[in-house]
Every structure is written in C-alpha cells, then in structure tokens.
Amino acid sequence: MALKFAILGILADFGPQSGYDVKSMFEQGPSHVWTADLSQIYRTLSNLVSEQFVKVEEDTDSARGRKVYSITSEGVAALKNWLSEDYEILPVREPGLLRLYFSSHIPPKRVKEQLRTLKSQLEVSHAEYISMTDAIQHGAQYKPQAAIYWQFTLDMGLQWLQAYIDWCEKTLEKLEELDQ
Amino acid sequence: MALKFAILGILADFGPQSGYDVKSMFEQGPSHVWTADLSQIYRTLSNLVSEQFVKVEEDTDSARGRKVYSITSEGVAALKNWLSEDYEILPVREPGLLRLYFSSHIPPKRVKEQLRTLKSQLEVSHAEYISMTDAIQHGAQYKPQAAIYWQFTLDMGLQWLQAYIDWCEKTLEKLEELDQ
DNA sequence: TTTTAATATATGTATTGTCATATATGCAAC
DNA sequence: GTTGCATATATGACAATACATATATTAAAA
Structure with a gap:
C-alpha cells in the first residue's frame, strides 16, 4: 500500500525514470520514513502499470533494456487521494x-x-x-x-x-x- | 521471528496455557511493543511445536477441544539465546x-x-x-x-x-x- | 586486456501478517 | 428457550516483504 504511493510520489516529484532510478531516489529521499528493495520496486511498478497509475516506455537510446516509467493523470489523482486520507496510528512493532x-x-x-x-x-x-x-x-x-x-x-x-x-x-x- | 519469541516469553513467564490465553496475555502485556492476531498465534504455536520449543496437551477437563501449550527446556534455551542477541536498528516504516x-x-x-x-x-x-x-x-x-x-x-x-x-x-x- | 563495479530488469521462494470464514462449546441475560 | 457473547481452534486467500538468484550492458580501474 504505502510503497505504491511512495513510488507515485517520486515519479510525481522527479519525473519519468527507470525502476533503478526510483530505488536511488528512494535512498536519497524518503528512506528515513520508508524503505524497499529493488525487487519490490519492480513488482510494485508492474502493478501500478496494470492499474494505469503509471505508464512505461522502452528507452530506445539504451541497449540495456531500460524502461522509463511515468505517472499518469489517474496516478496523480490516486496519489492526491491517498495523501488526503486521515492519519491512523498503527500498532508498534519494535x-x-x-x-x-x-x-x-x-x-x-x-x-x-x-x-x-x-x-x-x-x-x-x-x-x-x-x-x-x-x-x-x-x-x-x-x-x-x-x-x-x-x-x-x-x-x-x-x-x-x-x-x-x-x-x-x-x-x-x-x-x-x-x-x- | 519476533512473534515466535514473544510467545515463548509469555509461556515462560505465565506458564502453560491455550492459544486463546496467549492472545489475551499479549493484549494485557507486550501489546505496546508487538501485536499479533489469533490466527497468527495459532500458526506460530504449531511451528513452535514442530521445532520442539513448545509441547501441547489436550485439556481433557474441557469438552471445548482446548489445548494447553507449555514451553520446553529447548524452548527456554532458544528464548534466552534470542534475548541475548545484539540489538539492531531496523529501517523505519511510518x-x-x-x-x-x-x-x-x-x-x-x-x-x-x-x-x-x-x-x-x-x-x-x-x-x-x-x-x-x-x-x-x-x-x-x-x-x-x-x-x-x-x-x-x-x-x-x-x-x-x-x-x-x-x-x-x-x-x-x-x-x-x-x-x- | 581483463576484471570489477554500477546500471538495469526480473523471477522464484519463503516468511509474515491480515482478513474472512467456519465450527463448536459454555454461560449469562432476556 | 433462545439470543448473544466469550471461549476455543483452524484454514483459505491474499498482500507485502525479504532474500537469493539469473541475466546482460556499460564504464572505469587495474
């Protein structure tokens, strides 16, 4: 749930990029509030594409099979919707x-x-x-x-x-x- | 991982009891540091029995199919072992x-x-x-x-x-x- | 020139946890 | 007497996460 919106947030703030880039943006950015490994980021990006919150394009410039992900208008709407939700305290896990x-x-x-x-x-x-x-x-x-x-x-x-x-x-x- | 030892701890501190009792001990006790639902507690108890850290007895007094779980000496050893491990800071998830x-x-x-x-x-x-x-x-x-x-x-x-x-x-x- | 590190994507598997659901007993209130 | 609540155990389905592993390219360092 949270990772999904973290990725949408990163794409919204920093524009189209690869899954690999998302990971490094994560590390430089919200890593102190949420973390995720690469495999999880790729899987979540796939789900986001299925939900049409994100779209993919093959990067023809690179022979590396690089894919560029960008947020759609539905994605922006979903993000804003989630951001507007009320906070709720979750049980502690220490x-x-x-x-x-x-x-x-x-x-x-x-x-x-x-x-x-x-x-x-x-x-x-x-x-x-x-x-x-x-x-x-x-x-x-x-x-x-x-x-x-x-x-x-x-x-x-x-x-x-x-x-x-x-x-x-x-x-x-x-x-x-x-x-x- | 953590739940396993939480249950061992409860059995060590409060003696033999049912899975249902473990749940209520949890709520009265370490709920401010860890939580678990009943289904997860039952499954973890089963695993602990397989590992021989816990043993079960059918409660013949009750017609309710009540099972009484108790910690074994191997279980106590495993608990102490885990308790002695060094702390490590985990990534924040807020x-x-x-x-x-x-x-x-x-x-x-x-x-x-x-x-x-x-x-x-x-x-x-x-x-x-x-x-x-x-x-x-x-x-x-x-x-x-x-x-x-x-x-x-x-x-x-x-x-x-x-x-x-x-x-x-x-x-x-x-x-x-x-x-x- | 070869090796190493960074870039890049992807899947398989296991674990943990959540939620729903099923079943049945015992007891107290109505 | 039956309704409802607490007691009691258990499984199925699903989602999230972690960890290992596989593959391939590119660029820099040795």
Missing part, C-alpha cells in the same frame, strides 16, 4: 523493545551491554540524519515547497532518535542502581 | 510520515487537519499507556523482576508518544507561519 520486555530471563549485565550497543547505533543514525539536512537544503533549490515537508519528516526522525538515546541513558542508570 | 513527505501535492489546510487528528490520537494513546502503568504495578507483585523491564519498555513508548505530540505542535506552528 523487536528490540520486545526483547527488553522479556529480559528478566537473562543477566542484567548482558542487558546493559545491549543498551550500550543500541545507544551507539542510534547516535550513528542521528549523525546520518543530521547530514541528510544538507541534502534537503540542496533539493530545496529545485523543489522549495516539497523540501519543507521533507524537513518536517526528518525533524520527527531526529526527535525520535533523540528520545530513544535519552531513554537508553536513563534506563542504563536505572539498571546500575538495581545492581547496588 | 506510513503517516511518508504521507507528509509528499504532502506538497495537497493543500496545507488539509495537512494541518491531518496533523491535528494525529495529535489527538496520540494523546489518546498516551493516556492508555499511562493506564498500563497500573497493570504493571499490579503484575509486579507476582513477577517483580520482570515488571522492571515491562516498565522500561512502556517508558520508551511514552517518550516516543510525547516526542511525536510535541513534534505535531511544532510542525503545526510552522505551517501556520507559512500561511502568513
């Missing part, structure tokens, strides 16, 4: 926190190690997100209105990471106290 | 934020409505999480060590919700400014 939930079965020492590992990974992620801000500033020259929303979603990612990092620290402190 | 990412295609007025709806839903969730704290305090009488970890994961849920709510407000303010 394998890491699920693990912690049952961690009374392993030694607290191990749990503390895991939390420290998690914290350092989150800090790496946080630094990466910060660097994405530059990419958005760059993109803002071409797509100023869109860039505002890109920054909003990145801000949420940063908030979420910061909250997670703070929680790691606080939880580690609490575990230290319990040891004494 | 359909709501994906929507916002491409929202330059719809009027800002609509986006603001969506954010207000989202915020009120998050506030409802937040209140529900707060009330779960009571359930944990109650469970702490029987499972004091486990309850510490339950509270940790719930705290993270609360932090995440609070960060999301704050971000909604901030983002709404920014959208208001842009209108002027």
Whole structure:
C-alpha cells in the first residue's frame, strides 16, 4: 500500500525514470520514513502499470533494456487521494523493545551491554540524519515547497532518535542502581 | 521471528496455557511493543511445536477441544539465546510520515487537519499507556523482576508518544507561519 | 586486456501478517 | 428457550516483504 504511493510520489516529484532510478531516489529521499528493495520496486511498478497509475516506455537510446516509467493523470489523482486520507496510528512493532520486555530471563549485565550497543547505533543514525539536512537544503533549490515537508519528516526522525538515546541513558542508570 | 519469541516469553513467564490465553496475555502485556492476531498465534504455536520449543496437551477437563501449550527446556534455551542477541536498528516504516513527505501535492489546510487528528490520537494513546502503568504495578507483585523491564519498555513508548505530540505542535506552528 | 563495479530488469521462494470464514462449546441475560 | 457473547481452534486467500538468484550492458580501474 504505502510503497505504491511512495513510488507515485517520486515519479510525481522527479519525473519519468527507470525502476533503478526510483530505488536511488528512494535512498536519497524518503528512506528515513520508508524503505524497499529493488525487487519490490519492480513488482510494485508492474502493478501500478496494470492499474494505469503509471505508464512505461522502452528507452530506445539504451541497449540495456531500460524502461522509463511515468505517472499518469489517474496516478496523480490516486496519489492526491491517498495523501488526503486521515492519519491512523498503527500498532508498534519494535523487536528490540520486545526483547527488553522479556529480559528478566537473562543477566542484567548482558542487558546493559545491549543498551550500550543500541545507544551507539542510534547516535550513528542521528549523525546520518543530521547530514541528510544538507541534502534537503540542496533539493530545496529545485523543489522549495516539497523540501519543507521533507524537513518536517526528518525533524520527527531526529526527535525520535533523540528520545530513544535519552531513554537508553536513563534506563542504563536505572539498571546500575538495581545492581547496588 | 519476533512473534515466535514473544510467545515463548509469555509461556515462560505465565506458564502453560491455550492459544486463546496467549492472545489475551499479549493484549494485557507486550501489546505496546508487538501485536499479533489469533490466527497468527495459532500458526506460530504449531511451528513452535514442530521445532520442539513448545509441547501441547489436550485439556481433557474441557469438552471445548482446548489445548494447553507449555514451553520446553529447548524452548527456554532458544528464548534466552534470542534475548541475548545484539540489538539492531531496523529501517523505519511510518506510513503517516511518508504521507507528509509528499504532502506538497495537497493543500496545507488539509495537512494541518491531518496533523491535528494525529495529535489527538496520540494523546489518546498516551493516556492508555499511562493506564498500563497500573497493570504493571499490579503484575509486579507476582513477577517483580520482570515488571522492571515491562516498565522500561512502556517508558520508551511514552517518550516516543510525547516526542511525536510535541513534534505535531511544532510542525503545526510552522505551517501556520507559512500561511502568513 | 581483463576484471570489477554500477546500471538495469526480473523471477522464484519463503516468511509474515491480515482478513474472512467456519465450527463448536459454555454461560449469562432476556 | 433462545439470543448473544466469550471461549476455543483452524484454514483459505491474499498482500507485502525479504532474500537469493539469473541475466546482460556499460564504464572505469587495474
């Protein structure tokens, strides 16, 4: 569901391109809110063509069998329709926190190690997100209105990471106290 | 993967029970970190029996065809093994934020409505999480060590919700400014 | 010149999850 | 007494995703 509209969004924002291009646009763009691998992108593009939300043309210039996908007017309508829908909160799916939930079965020492590992990974992620801000500033020259929303979603990612990092620290402190 | 160990965890913490019971334990317990529907729970229990991590007994007392599942020693070992694994950050999957990412295609007025709806839903969730704290305090009488970890994961849920709510407000303010 | 990496598309398979549906018992309310 | 709800298990169908694999071209590096 979501991937379908992510692809429509990319085609709407950045024009006709190959499935391979869509993948790299994804990586440079909304990868912090959604991800997909190439095989999934190709399959979803096929479905979008069947639904007539996207049309394909063979790229005669390249001998690589390159296909250029572009969004149709029906596709734009479908995208806008989806964008207008109300938000709904989905159930959380955090394998890491699920693990912690049952961690009374392993030694607290191990749990503390895991939390420290998690914290350092989150800090790496946080630094990466910060660097994405530059990419958005760059993109803002071409797509100023869109860039505002890109920054909003990145801000949420940063908030979420910061909250997670703070929680790691606080939880580690609490575990230290319990040891004494 | 995760559900498998969630079920093992529930059987380890709360003893032998039916698939139906596992579902309600889930709802009362780790529903804020993982969810599953009944059909998925039954299928996963079958798999766990095949793997010999769980064993079944027909409940002869009930004419309802009730089956009682219990964790085996191999199951406990598998659970502890999984619990000891390092955390790894998974790619984010937020359909709501994906929507916002491409929202330059719809009027800002609509986006603001969506954010207000989202915020009120998050506030409802937040209140529900707060009330779960009571359930944990109650469970702490029987499972004091486990309850510490339950509270940790719930705290993270609360932090995440609070960060999301704050971000909604901030983002709404920014959208208001842009209108002027 | 050969090898490696990037570009480019596509399918097979397994896993997970969702939703619908079927079936049957036990118990309480009306 | 029958209606409705909670208890209880199970399967079929479908969608999304992940991972492996196959194939072929192009361009740069060794």
